[in-house]
Amino acid sequence: MIAVFHSPFTSKFGIPKQSGLVEALRGEIVFEPAYRHADFLRGLEAFDYLWLIWEFSANPHRATSPLVRPPVLGGNEKMGVFATRSPFRPNPLGLSSVRLDRVEWETPQGPIIHVRGGDLMDGTPIYDIKPYLVYADSHPEARSGFVDHRSWPKLQVEIPDDVAVMFTEEELEVLRRTLELDPRPHYQNNPEKIFGMPFLGHDIHFVVADGVVRVLSL
Numbered sequence: 001m002i003a004v005f006h007s008p009f010t011s012k013f014g015i016p017k018q019s020g021l022v023e024a025l026r027g028e029i030v031f032e033p034a035y036r037h038a039d040f041l042r043g044l045e046a047f048d049y050l051w052l053i054w055e056f057s058a059n060p061h062r063a064t065s066p067l068v069r070p071p072v073l074g075g076n077e078k079m080g081v082f083a084t085r086s087p088f089r090p091n092p093l094g095l096s097s098v099r100l101d102r103v104e105w106e107t108p109q110g111p112i113i114h115v116r117g118g119d120l121m122d123g124t125p126i127y128d129i130k131p132y133l134v135y136a137d138s139h140p141e142a143r144s145g146f147v148d149h150r151s152w153p154k155l156q157v158e159i160p161d162d163v164a165v166m167f168t169e170e171e172l173e174v175l176r177r178t179l180e181l182d183p184r185p186h187y188q189n190n191p192e193k194i195f196g197m198p199f200l201g202h203d204i205h206f207v208v209a210d211g212v213v214r215v216l217s218l
Contacts, residue, residue, distance in 0.1 A: 018085070026114065093127070
């Protein structure tokens with residue numbers, strides 16, 4: 001492990017299911033003491049995006065089955081684990097592309113990398129960081145398997161004023177973008193069930209019915 005990721009999300013529930021889906025979502029990469037030297041990051045600021053290699057550290061057990069049920073398929077269809085991005089893998093490693101916001105060079109914890117668009121939980125161990133290279137990493141005409149045959153309409157989000165005032169405009173935008181992606185398990189469709197999602201030290205209570213996410217309280 002070379003660093004730890006810090007995020008507004010302190011549990012798996014609610015985290016965007018892929019990087020880049022909530023572009024304004026801020027995160028910080030804080031290095032372990034052995035890597036808190038500016039030379040490790042020399043030249044990094046010339047790149048717009050980074051690849052993060054990290055661990056699904058919140059999974060209590062390792063995968064034992066070659067088949068998984070991808071959430072994007074509703075949790076009902078099985079696919080081979082290597083044909084998915086399921087967190088339940090023989091080696092629980094995640095891969096995310098995040099936008100480099102800035103490097104904060106002088107802090108008590110050494111250089112800190114500020115990024116946007118991450119899909120990592122707070123406290124996630126990071127094992128490596130690599131620059132994103134457009135000429136090698138971008139394949140806009142590539143097929144995406146079963147994902148090409150699915151669509152996920154975004155939900156409408158209603159946040160009452162007494163909840164909205166607890167956040168800055170940017171934080172409120174991140175919350176809206178996160179909720180409109182429907183953070184619920186895909187098999188859960190009970191319009192009366194109240195869900196709780198930790199976000200920036202608050203527990204967001206909400207219900208989903210008829211394509212609308214309605215926040216109830218903190």
